[in-house]
Amino acid sequence: MPKKEKTSMSWLLRYLSPVKGRLMILLILLLTSTGLQLLNPQIVKRFIDTAAGGGVLASLIQLAGLFLVAAVLNQLITVAVSYLGNDISWRATNQLRGDLLKHCLRLDMRFHNMKTPGEMIERVDGDVTNISNFFAMFIVQVIGSFVLLAGILGFMFTVNMPIAIVMTVFTLVSIMFMVFIRNLGVNSSKNEREASASLFGLIEERIAGIEDVQANGNVPYVMNRFHRMMRAVFLKGRKAWMLRVIPWNTTVILFALAVTAVLLLGVRYYLIGEISLGTLFLIYQYTQMLNDPIEMLGDQVQEFQKAKSGMLRSRELLSNRSEIMDGEQDHLHEGALGLEFEGVNFSYNEEKPVLKDINFTVKPGERLGIIGRTGSGKSSLSRVLLRLYNIDSGVIRVGGTDITKLKLPALYRRVGMVTQDVQLFDGSLRDNLTLFDSHVSDAFILETTERLGLRQWIDAQPEGLDTHLTTGGSSLSAGEAQLFALTRVFLTQPSLVILDEPSSRLDAATETMLQVAVDQLMSQCTGIIIAHRLATLEQVDKIMVLGDGRILEFGAREALAQDPDSHYARLLITGREEELA
Structure with missing residues (x-):
């Protein structure tokens, strides 16, 4: 594995460290599920051989009951494995989402001026969702597939050497091919994500400016740009998909060849009496089972390509450094500041x-x-x-x-x-005024709003300071928004x-009232x-x-x-x- 790829994987795997306990439980469940999958064909083999040999009905009923118990138990474990795999992937990648968002919030304004909010949403959530999907299925399907492959091939060597060799060659060729072309669609998948991010950026930008778009008759122009960007997403997505499905198509062809060879050998050995009818069924069943993990690995190569493009874009985002460097001094002297x-x-x-x-x-x-x-x-x-x-x-x-x-x-x-401009956040009126600082008392909030002329508006709200406000600012008039912003700042008691x-x-009357309040509030600070x-x-x-x-x-x-x-x-x-x- 190239050094750069090792670095990418080690960077990503550190997010799995906090959930290593769940990973151990998942591994135990996977091994148990694999054991049950390998057991069922053995039960069917014994059932067929017992029935063909004129065995007693009680033995057949016992074998059928054992098969049913194993099948139900395996299904329950499969559900648990799927749940736990998704739980682990979301826990790990949610931490990555948090790190990406925190990093973006610390970047300087030059960076944010070049990125639209829609694009950043796609970077923080869309790219990480691809990684999450890969994690959820990678742990379950890739590890489970290799364990199942090892079990099938190991047992087949105890049944029939030539057939086991054919199955092993098919497995090795399929895996080697998938490893060889695992990066084939990474760049195309990355281009697909970039096109998608640009599309989201356009939608966000136009919705944010909806008044200008509608008032100036720019809807046809916006739709024209939208269709052009959608076409770019489609073309790049189609190219990425075509490159990603090559592993799956290849394994289908290899599997068809392997099944043909295995069945021909199996029928030959049955006809010359070297294996029983139950063993022939067992060989057929294991051959079919062999396709499932190979196909899963092919699917995961596709997911890996999408996930790696997300990894590259996430690491690229995290590699951005703010030009605003923190200093060392943590305090300023008390009182108004020059x-x-x-x-x-x-x-x-x-x-x-x-x-x-x-x-x-x-x-x-x-x-x-x-x-x-x-x-x-x-x-x-x-x-x-x-x-x-x-x-x-x-x-x-x-x-x-x-x-x-x-x-x-x-x-x-x-x-x-x-x-x-004032930005409202989804939360109570109190939270919006204090910017979620629980240390600011209601008495101080009401005193400040009284002096700034906002108290009357607060008293008119159905639940006072507990009134829920929605994101944006549509619930405030322009003048109220200005008073709101002033209140926010003065509640922090700046110097x-x-x-x-x-x-x-x-308006003139409100401005006069505001000027008196500002004069009072600024009496202890520099303005x-x-x-x-x-x-x-x-x-x-x-x-x-x-x-x-x-x-x-x-x-x-x-x-x-x-x-x-x-x-x-x-x-x-x-x-x-x-x-x-």
Whole structure:
């Protein structure tokens, strides 16, 4: 076995280690089942020979009863083996699913920007299901098949040497051929899985954007792409299937030749009187039984090819490494945290810098308002601060500490961000507000929501904080969603808060109420407020104006407002004129 294949199998088999106790029970059941399968033809042989020799009826009834007991017991064991095999495979591969999901959640945003959720679902679940199917049947059928083959051939050597040799040659040739071509369809199966993942990605992407698809009449275009991708899945799947069935077709031809040879030899030995009629039946029965494990091995070669493609894709996914490396420091000093950007440069790709030589300082407890045109770099600044991306050069310090020196949980415990979009999870209203943190008390939740203006909405729910919410966000209005996101962040009691367009979806009355609440809640922390609406920035201490990734202006809000030549003052004048118009 090639070294790479050994590595793949050893990597996968470590997931079986936690279920080794169940594996031992399964092995015992397999051996018992194999023994019963080998016993039944022996009982039938004795029955035929006893009947042909004029044996007593009582002996025939005993043999028939023994056959029935063995058959029923074997069927019960077969059910137990199938159940235990599937149980083992799902226990092992569920751990792999968990590892894949956990690994994906730790990868940086550059990776996730290149992958659709539909594609990732196929990678985490679809590929592993192929591995699970292989595990479930591999343990039962492959090990069971080899044990049964050994039993059949071993016994046949005690019955008739020439026939046993023919059966052994057939078995060895079949197994050697399957081993030789076991990787024949792996690449095609991998291509099939990739085509399937792309199809799932298209479906997920279009369903997520269903409003745009319907409103702009893009349904025919989407269906055209869907049909083209389905055709690709079909063509690649057909090619993979044709390569995978070669082992099965080959074993069918070899078995036909082997059965013909065995039956001709058996009939000849019976006619010359060297074997009895019961022995002839036994030879025929064992020959038929020989086909079952060979056919199972052929099926498992197909499953192996699909499973190996899943293994390769899973290992490929696990080999991805996040560019965001954890630091060593696990804590920041108490109280509001200062913020410093020193010579920060950042780009999503090398051709287009997004942030260029950004330098500014915000003291603990101060509030900084950031304004600028769309694409000026406002949101990118918050993303690099939260280490969703690594900067190209420069240093970002929070509380005087380089954020690359901090462990990510330590950063996220003290820095909170409110985005324009809110995601609801399947769970109670309480779980969604606290993000499943059971340590947050109901009293604190209700106090915070009261100050943010969300309490009335909560009281209107049928079961209050125990109300069940569904995934998505359809149960919230745009304004409620914004308040919901604010509540989530402030329940964590952060020391530095980033508000990205905090009032973009609120009406004037709600915005005024919200501004008062935010002022109270931010009294103990440092605030970064990104806004288009200048009214949102009336209470900030400093203003930063961004343009084309550079700082066009930075200073005290009052001073900039009174300077008629400042960008901020001109924006204020323009805003007032628009309100009067």
